[in-house]
Amino acid sequence: MEPKLAASLAETAKFQKLCGxxxxxxxxxxxxxxxxxxxxxxxxYLPEEVLSYVATSLRIPEANxxxxxxxxxxxxLTPKGKYIVRLCDGTACHVKHSIPILEALRGRLSLSEExxxxxDMLFTVETVACLGACGLAPVMVINEDVYGxxxxxxxxxxxxxxxxxELQ
Numbered sequence: 001m002e003p004k005l006a007a008s009l010a011e012t013a014k015f016q017k018l019c020g021x022x023x024x025x026x027x028x029x030x031x032x033x034x035x036x037x038x039x040x041x042x043x044x045y046l047p048e049e050v051l052s053y054v055a056t057s058l059r060i061p062e063a064n065x066x067x068x069x070x071x072x073x074x075x076x077l078t079p080k081g082k083y084i085v086r087l088c089d090g091t092a093c094h095v096k097h098s099i100p101i102l103e104a105l106r107g108r109l110s111l112s113e114e115x116x117x118x119x120d121m122l123f124t125v126e127t128v129a130c131l132g133a134c135g136l137a138p139v140m141v142i143n144e145d146v147y148g149x150x151x152x153x154x155x156x157x158x159x160x161x162x163x164x165x166e167l168q
Contacts, residue, residue: 017042018050022057029058032068036075045076081117081124083162086141087150090130093138101138102127104152108159122166123159 021038025031035054040046046069055062069075085105089098105111105125109118117124133139136148140155147158 014043018053022054027057029060032058032060032065033072036065036069040075044082045079048077079117079121081122082166083123083142085123085125085159086128086131087125087155088129088131088133088137088139088141089127090134090137092134093131096137098127098138098150100152101140101150101155104156105159108156122163 018039021035021042024038025035032054035058036046039050039054043050051065051069052062055065058065069077087093087098087102087105089102102125109123109125111118111123111125116126131139131141131146133146133148136146138148138150140147140150140158142158142162147154
């Protein structure tokens with residue numbers, strides 16, 4: 001299959017999923033937040049062109065859609081990795097040395113404060129103010145899995161095991 005044709009088919013499939021999500025929610029403007037949640041689940045972020053299409057489909061101003069997408073911290077306007085690593089840096093976690101964990105993760109993945117996602121789109125590393133699991137400090141969440149009493153070595157080991165699993 002020619003690369004242009006393959007890309008075109010992939011775009012068509014993505015567009016069909018977008019339309020399917022809009023149809024599922026009845027293309028109703030009051031359902032904007034769940035629509036954006038479903039779209040982010042599909043794309044792992046909210047592409048600008050998708051937000052523009054949503055605005056047109058829901059017959060609401062683009063500014064409203066972008067306003068909601070930028071207001072809620074849950075929504076991302078830049079691509080994120082398949083595995084989103086959230087490290088708590090709230091008071092309890094910070095006191096129990098969350099920063100060395102962050103440094104170890106960034107070191108292993110060649111990331112920085114500015115560059116939070118690996119080029120292969122496998123990992124995104126973020127810090128959060130609190131994960132609400134202070135008794136397990138320091139805490140790290142990978143997608144939906146919670147890991148308490150984290151150490152730099154254990155964090156790197158988790159990343160290495162995920163990467164090894166992905167390479168199989």
